[in-house]
Amino acid sequence: MTLDAQARPKNRGRHGGGGGRGGGDTKPRAPRPRRRILRWSAATLAVVILGTAGAGYLYYEHLNANIKKAQRNLGDSDVPEATPNAAGQTPLNILMIGSDSRNTAKDLKLGGSKADVGRPPLADVQMLLHVSADRSNMSVVSLPRDTMIPIPRCTTDSKKYEALSLAMANESLGRGGPGCTVATWQKLTRIHIDHFMMVDFSGVVDMADAIGGVPVCVRQNVYSHTSDGHGSGLKLKAGTHPVKGEQALQWLRTRYGFEDGTDIGRTHAQHMYMNSMVRQLRANATLGNPTEMRRLAEAATKALTVDEGLGTVKKLYDLAGELQKVPTKRITMTTLPTVQWSQDHNRLVPDPEDADQLLSMVRDDTPLDGRGAKHKSEQKAKAPSTPAGTLAVQVRNGTGTSTEAPTPARARAVTQVLQGKGFTRAGADVGAATEAKTLVLYPSADLEGDAQAVAKALGVPLGQVHRSTDVSGVTLIVGADWRTGDTYPKSRSADRTPSTAAVLSGDKEDACMEVQKGFTW
Template structure:
């Protein structure tokens, strides 16, 4: 993805590395691909997921032989140490559902090659050119979608291809879309879990083929532009989209053009294109739910055939029955409670790629991880504050182990932070405070943990001395004594300042509500007619 406004490309795309392992659908090693090919149909996975949401009420039209169409792959092929803990159940015993939607740019068939272009890249290793995390709340009242720009530089963990047995070494500052060619979608899942600490339950991956057929089967999706637009340049760039000002119902080729358009929308960046894709998806959901019966059963059956042939899923979604059950869960969420966002980002130092935006990206990931609705309509969750009945020992008798948890998904750890805070405690009279320099953790929020009730009073006394809220003191069998983990919210200074109890979605996430019928893409004046 180039984030450069129209008129210039910052640098050529990096060369494709590695191999596709033993799977025929991945192919082997390839070289550079044309700009046009890299920008086609990155929205594919979201199309399929939204289609399932919208057609759940249309009736069970799948056939048993559709199971044979589905391709399956391992959910997570990264190291266990990089995996996120499973989501916790709410008070009613319900758990959230996290699905990673992946759009592959594979050229592994004649149809995919025709759609993707770049003839010299036939059957080369695919990349994950669209990545969207779909989060369904535990109570199924709301849904959040987080898109990650494909040029985001991330740390990709070590991944082992389950078919070939080949191991791909971990790497840093690597474009996130390269994760797919390192053993398959299970490596893309592992990359997301390492970055966000969000447990992913399933993935759905789709390639180029069948997407136009999906758009046709829907029968038209209304989209809006604030001026006449023609996405075309004298040098041959542009999707070819040509629309009049206002709202137009698009399908087939026009739908494809809309979803590919970069030149002509706002600043000509892929971020603007993502915004247009979100508008399309929201409009599609509304259309499908308003016309949930889809009057032509034959078209719907054909769509099911096309979709299952284009789809790769994990074993947990490996039958049409499981996909249908998933669609019923997604259908429970009202359109007005669907929120689409883009991961907050900043340019890398050379301006050619992007990075997760410090603080804002971590906050967005935390909201999803804690099952907090991104539309802000959840009831505020009060933080538990209690005072222990267990009396604390004298300060100089309380043993405290201090660990460094300042590493976050966007920031490197602060060297020596555990020692600095341990010395701070010693200065306050906690003579038995010691730093554990052998352990490096990642905690968004500073926390004090204790293993048993007889140490609760001691842990709360340490919290009071440092100004840490008692809501951040918790019992845990993961520690053997009072343990202070200095989090990413206390990276410097001798005074701890508790963060505001703010669960609002960062403005930089560009949230778009599913019921927003007034959303309209701004057209670059250089592309009007």
């Protein structure tokens, strides 16, 4: 949910400072030319901050103490930050997590049973918020809860969780906390996650109450309830209605009753709510009542768990200043394309082509709304520092998928192709991997030109060359897109968002959820 408060701080620069205590003067004042309006949006169940700034440093130290903090990354390795564009700018990536924890009395009352108390929490909402390097556009990618993905080894101060080759995406949160969810996303996407923000059930309700109603739409009457007690309990008449508090939580949790009754429909409803919330807050930014500002600030800071890099009101304010630069019409909501898992029709796996296409666009800082140039196109290829004949290249077989076994001896076959192109020190690596798309990885900046030379020799696009701390030298991972043949196949257009990503633009005001058959009244 979002928290949106307007403050009028005295004698402060762009990033604030100073006191501003107590209720303040509620009488109208003459406009000040350099006054900054500080708007704070702490996003719905996914905790996305999509508006502008903070609560004017109201009770600054008190609010700081409200914010809970956790380690950003609990995985064994990290993903390097994106290469800056020609202007020296880099993208910003924030992972929003909605926890289903029932470990407080309030959370338990909002959902679940006593048997849920004490169990590891699940990350039932996961959204990657990507803000472009030039701050002109913003992309949100949701991961359906039922998606089966690899989870890396995660380590806390007291426990080590071994890697899982395939598990439900929401299990990562219970393996040490949000830092393991960040590590899982980095493994899945090869995108560096700068920050995370997490909220639980009660935090969603508190923030929804604080901001008032957000308009949502259903095409038919809906009641999310089954005879055996499943469903969120959401009950609405056809049309557009403002939802807040527990009803907003019901909307965000509804699965039975929307579209086809899957988790994908639930992500679409969450996107609609978030877009509507942002439009409303940006159109009605004035909250002049100091009491309301305090209530909003309290709700947001108490609801959030963030990484250390966002652990103060000032840091949240600075982040919000970056997010506020993106116009609403350039916010694009998407869902990671998936297909049914062959081993269980109730589970999903990332679509080998469309999911990688979408993630490649985010990695390359390509706008998902189809406007603007790719980030990677602004970069020039670097000259190799090592002659091809003396460069050691490891070739790894990553051709396996969720439905197909790896092509036998594929690493050896491609090694021979690479040796024939002058890379005589190339060798087949016995290590296994699974990659939808062929990649060339390198561990340090001095090897980038060498990695690009390998890609160029094979016809692999430079957008598939990435820096990674998971390798010790230039490493070619032959992906599922190159299971046979000596020539790398031509890829699809890298600047078009797959239709299966269910794109929803931030300025689409007539979006309305279809109701699942059997859940109308």
